[in-house]
Amino acid sequence: MDETDDLSWADAWPGDGPELGEIYCLTFIKGVDEAEALRRMGGLPGTVATRAREDVADLHNYDDGYPEVALALPLGTWTVVFEPNGFQGSHLVEVLSRGTEAVSVLRHDYASPSFEYAVDGVLITGFDPTFPTYRHGADPDRLLSRMRDVGFPEDEEDEAVDDPIARCLEVVGDLTGVLPAFDDLAGPLTSAHIETWFVEAHPVQTTRPGHDGPVDALAEVRRLSGLHGLTDTPGLADALAAAERGQAVAVTPDSPLGGHVRAWLTESRRASWAPNDPSARHRQPEAERLRGNGLGWLAKALGAALQPHRAL
Structure with missing residues (x-):
């Protein structure tokens, strides 16, 4: 041109x-x-x-x-x-x-x-x-x-x-x-x-890091929420129970559970970006970075668990 x-x-x-x-x-x-x-x-x-x-x-x-x-x-x-x-x-x-x-x-x-x-x-x-x-x-x-x-x-x-x-x-x-x-x-x-x-969309199909084969998303959410001390997250148990019954579950950004998901995703982004940010790499200890990565995986697993097929 x-x-x-x-x-x-x-x-x-x-x-x-x-x-x-x-x-x-x-x-x-x-x-x-x-x-x-x-x-x-x-x-x-x-x-x-x-x-x-x-x-x-x-x-x-x-x-x-x-x-x-x-x-x-x-x-x-x-x-x-x-x-x-x-x-x-x-x-x-x-x-x-x-x-x-x-x-x-x-x-x-x-x-x-x-x-x-x-x-x-x-x-x-x-x-x-x-x-x-x-x-x-x-x-x-x-x-x-x-x-x-x-x-x-x-x-x-x-x-x-x-x-x-x-x-x-x-x-x-x-x-x-x-x-x-x-x-x-x-x-x-x-x-x-x-x-x-x-956004209502199909989650990306993947597997748990370090795990071969498909993973049941409901089981993965329960495992990760226990691992990170988040089993009492408001709305989480009810959402998982409804999904297990085959009911449609919508989590909005301004709901109690949605607020926690937003926080998890923010920590996941920090864990991803901070190591390559010269102004911030010193601000996130290794333990927080690892937790942020885990929270990102928890959010992803929850998104899959609330879909009809519930597979990761």
């Missing part, structure tokens, strides 16, 4: 002009306002505020618990959720699309960038922008003509793609009729800390 293109910022590197960094996610949801878009992303009560991109960066510290933060920008009948240094929208696009449509573009220069388009809970088309000939979803070729129009290659022999994120956003613009300007994303915008644990 020409460097004067309005989307030149999408793939820009520091020093190349306006840029959003090497990791960011833009998720467009149709027919919802900013508050609903953030709620669907797991926006936490009490954290909603007007913030600029720089304010979000300032929150990435030990005292604030390294929260994930999303900003919402209304664009006509759509709202775009911007995650600086984040990627959750790309994983939640099917959930976000329930009753509507959602499309997410993730730039991630060190892992897997993605384009995901979903309608009413079903992924229609998804692909890696750097390998666009390999598509997946219920209708992987639904957007093929649009992809060709913006310059994505027609076959895998011509796989090199210049400005892949900008090209993805051009496809989004064709789908939605709207696109944000760079200055719009700088804010200030309505924002919230997000915690996807509270």
